Amino acid sequence: MAYSWQDRGVSSEPEETQPIPADADRERYGVLVDLIQKYRAAYYNDDAPLASDAEFDVLYTELETLEALHPELITNDSPTQTVGGEASVAFAAVDHLARMYSLEDVFSLEELEAWLRKAEASVQKQHGLAPKWLTELKIDGLAVNLLYRDGVLVRAATRGDGFTGEDITHNVATIKDIPQRLHGTGFPAEVEIRGEVFIASKDFAELNEKMVAAGKAPFANPRNSAAGSLRQKDPAETAKRPLSMYVHGIGAREGLETTSQSETYAQLMEWGMPTSPYFKVLDTLEEVLEFIAHYGEHRHDLIHEIDGIVVKVDDFATQRALGNTSRVPRWAVAYKYPPEEVHTKLLDIRVNVGRTGRVTPYAVMEPVKVAGSTVEMATLHNQDVVKAKGVLIGDVVVLRKAGDVIPEIVGPVVALRTGDEYEFVMPTHCPSCGTELAPAKEGDIDIRCPNAKSCPVQLTERVAHLAGRGGFDIEALGYEAAAALTNGAGPDPAEHDGVIAPSGPGVITSEAQIFQLAESYPDPALREALAGVTVWREIRAKGAGTGKFQLVPYFYTKATAKKPSVPSKTTEKLFKELDKAMSQPLWRVLVALSIRHVGPTASRALATRYGTMDAIRTALKTEDAREQLANVDGVGAIIADALIEWFAVDWHLEIVDAWAAAGVVMADAVDESTPRTLEGLTIVVTGTLPNFSRDEAKEAIITRGGKASGSVSKNTSYVVAGENAGTKLDKAESLGLKVLDEEGFARLLAEGPAVEESSTENLGE
Known part of the structure; x- marks a missing residue:
């Protein structure tokens, strides 16, 4: 389903007079946080992006704008304060010895120049010298952290949220580039080596040729293929994929004596680690821009796909002096090339119906390869967007894509029109149930199907949604399973332009019945109903669709002369998952x-x-x-x-x-042993506390009934200030607020507002 948003301007008001967020801004903030977290999870954890890089970047920029306007909205779990995804439940979660940071992205040469000049000025102020810039390609792969103890590889993990990743040691062990034991001598007793796992462009083409020859569908693009390969449950399957790796950094490094990034690369090469041939240490901004221009012209001539250029301060001492924000290092930046554009023919504009009834048009195009993957569909958001873009069905259109899955139609190539093109007309009735469409309320741009209870597609969408990662997290209940449960197979798609249309009713007629299935599973009547459920599957030949479809059983195996039809393993798993889902929070x-x-x-x-x-x-x-x-x-x-x-x-x-x-549990367990000492208090934690991480401090405040805020205002009850507290401490003192050190914070947690304020005496001096 597509999403729309509005651009907002950034206020230039000083922090003291920033406006209190209106309900619309507060609500938009919550929507943005949820969307960005959903898109991150799909990209990092599922290897199946739901939004293009450009679409994600617009949302992320809007979130930063809202936080600049209303810093009191910022929480520690905001996407601007966190990194990447989170550890998948499919693999064991493991903690990194040192945090894996993300990189700050810039999208124009002007932004890059401003970033470099600011960093250069900071370095010259502290050290009196201009920094050297290690400049390298940003590999479009999956970040992996390798832990070596006494030179032996003992663990490999994905980045996850930067603190905790997925243990993929057995799968990484199948990659020939990665030594199981470091060569030579001089390595620390414990060292984390970081890099990107990828599939080389040549290897990816050969892999897809083999897939097609075997009658299987080819992979969409190298990045998702590499990520999916590392998440195979059977390492033998991973070993079949042509994975490679280039290392580009060190995490935990106690005992390593190298003083710069480039010196570390030389050391890593001596240890037998695979390092990229595409990097240079440059002295000036002009040389960095030349590097970017060169690889922009030759990006498709390289060993692997790239999505930008990374620029790092080469010297480690300077890196440490510049430090990090809560999310990104201040000594490195990623420049992302503009999205790529191609031309293709717009064959049709169709609509789909979402779980809340929203009707969204989408484009069906002649398949075209762009940014490393083949594209044939793109969202068009709503009828106003179609009109604004000026596209007609039959147009040759400009398609923009930046190495991701969901592309964007920029507009038509008017000069190539033949006169056979025609306008898209938004349907007046729901394509699923025939109900007349209308806006939810006056002034809405989007139109919806108001038949929420009985519309077959809305029911399917809701069942798929309730089973998703954000809902009950029922692994065996994906969209196709939801469609099979809620609707009949419908007409032959070959007679309807390949569109698989539902034809209700199905085994269940409401999501209210979903958990009754688990209770009724032993019932012969239910088993008989499930055995009769069929779905349309396209017949494929040499990995390609034939346009012909056949009905196949979904929940049961296909009967043969030797074996009767029985519930599939996926079906058995579904009912076990339904039982587990009942105890979700x-x-x-x-x-x-x-x-x-x-x-x-x-x-x-x-x-x-x-x-x-x-x-x-x-x-x-x-x-x-x-x-x-x-x-x-x-x-x-x-x-x-x-x-x-x-x-x-x-x-x-x-x-x-x-x-x-x-039997669904609809009550959260409450730990009555924790006293509610902070009821009604708003507390800001700033700086570094030796015995509390940011998340631990926030959790300690919330579980005692307080509100953990990210900004200081006159309504703040206490400010807890650790090392390098910065401007929040200055503002607290200017407002005359109560300021505590960590010892005072601990007493506040235990005793409540009766804390001794003597713990604030030496702060700020």
């Missing part, structure tokens, strides 16, 4: 209900505030329900209205009641 249940605007951020806030579904429903019945809900930190008026509206619908309440009756 309350916030996941709230996400799974498909309440408009209610994503993980708002759901966590509601679960923290109320603790049980019954408490939320009770709050909704009070006279001041809207005000009470809107005042929950992270909720706001728009979400409050959405909750009230959703829970006022009878068939929605039937879903909640049915899930509860089936």
Whole structure:
């Protein structure tokens, strides 16, 4: 499903007079956080991006703009304060010895020049010398951290969230480039070596040729193929993929005596580690720009795909002096090349229906290869976007893509029109159920199908959503399984332009029944119903679609002369997963209900505030329900209205009641042993505390009933200041706020506001 957003300007007001965020800004902030976290998870954990680089970057920039306008909204789990994805449940989680940071991205040469000049000025001020710039290619691969002890590879892990990644040691051991034992001598007792795993362009082409020859579908692009290869459960399967690796850094390095990045590369080569041939140590900005221009022209002549250039301060002492933000190092930057563009023919514009009824047009194009992958579809967001782009069905269009999966149509090539092109007309009735379409409310651009309860596609989308990672996380219930449960197979797609259309009803007619399936699974009637479920699958020949389809059983195996039809392994797994899903925390249940605007951020806030579904429903019945809900930190008026509206619908309440009756736990366990010493207090933690990480301090505050804020204001109760506290401490002192050191913070946690303020005496001196 596509998403739309609006650009916002950045206020130039000083911090003291920044406006309190309006409900619309607060709600937009929550939406942005949820979307960006969802897109990161899809990219880093699932190897299946949901948004283009350009689309993601626009969302991320909008989030930074909102945080600049309203710093009081910033929390420690904001995407601007965190790195990458999180460890997948499919592999064991392991902690890195030293954090793996992301890189700050810039998207124009002007931004890059400004960044380099600022860094250069900072270095000259501290050291009196201009820095040397190690400049190298940004490999389009998967970041991996290798841990060697006494020269022996003992662990390999993905980056994950920067602190914790996935243990992929056995799979990495199959990569020939990576030595199991370091060569030579002089390596530390324990060292983390970091780099990118990728599939070389030539190897990727040969791999796809073999896939097609074997009658299998080719891979979409090298990056996702490499990431997927490293996440194979069987290392023997990983070993079949032509994976390579180039190392580009060191994490934990105690005992390593190299003084620069380039010297470290030479050391890594002596140890037998694979290093990139594409790097130079440069003296000036002009040389960096020449490097960028050269590889921009030759990016398709290289060993591997790239998506930009990385520039690092070469000297380690200077790197340490510049330091890091909470998310990125101040001594390195990634310049991303502009998206690539190609021409292709727009064959059709069709629409799909989302779980909230939103009807979204999308483009169907002649397949074209761009940025390393073959593209044949692109989102068009809504009818106004189609009109604004001026595209006609049959046009040759400009397609823009930057090494990702979801591309963008820029516009038509008007000079190539023949006169046979024609306008797209947005349907007036739902393509799934035939209900007349309309905006949800006056002034909305998007149109929706109002038949939420009975529309076959909306039901399928909601069931797929409730099973997703943000909901109940039911691994065996993907979109195709959801469609198979909720709808009949429909007409032959070959007679409808290859479109697989539902034809309800299915085994279940409401998401209310989803958990009753697990209870009823032994029932012969249910098993008979599941055995009769079929889906359309395209017949393929040599890895390519033939345009012909056949009906195949979905939940059961196909009967043969020797073997009867039985439940598939996936079906057996589905019912085990349904049982496990019933004990998920309350916030996941709230996400799974498909309440408009209610994503993980708002759901966590509601679960923290109320603790049980019954408490939320009770709050909704009070006279001041809207005000009470809107005042929950992270909720706001728009979400409050959405909750009230959703829970006022009878068939929605039937879903909640049915899930509860089936055994879904709708209450979070509360640790009564932790005293609520900080009830009603707002606390800001700034600087470095020896015994608390940022997340640990935030958790300690929240579990004791307080609010952990990211900005200082007159409403702040206490500021906890550690080493390098900076401007937040200055502002706290200017406002006359109570400032605590770590010892005072510990007493505050234990005793509450009766803390001795003598612990603040020496701060700020």
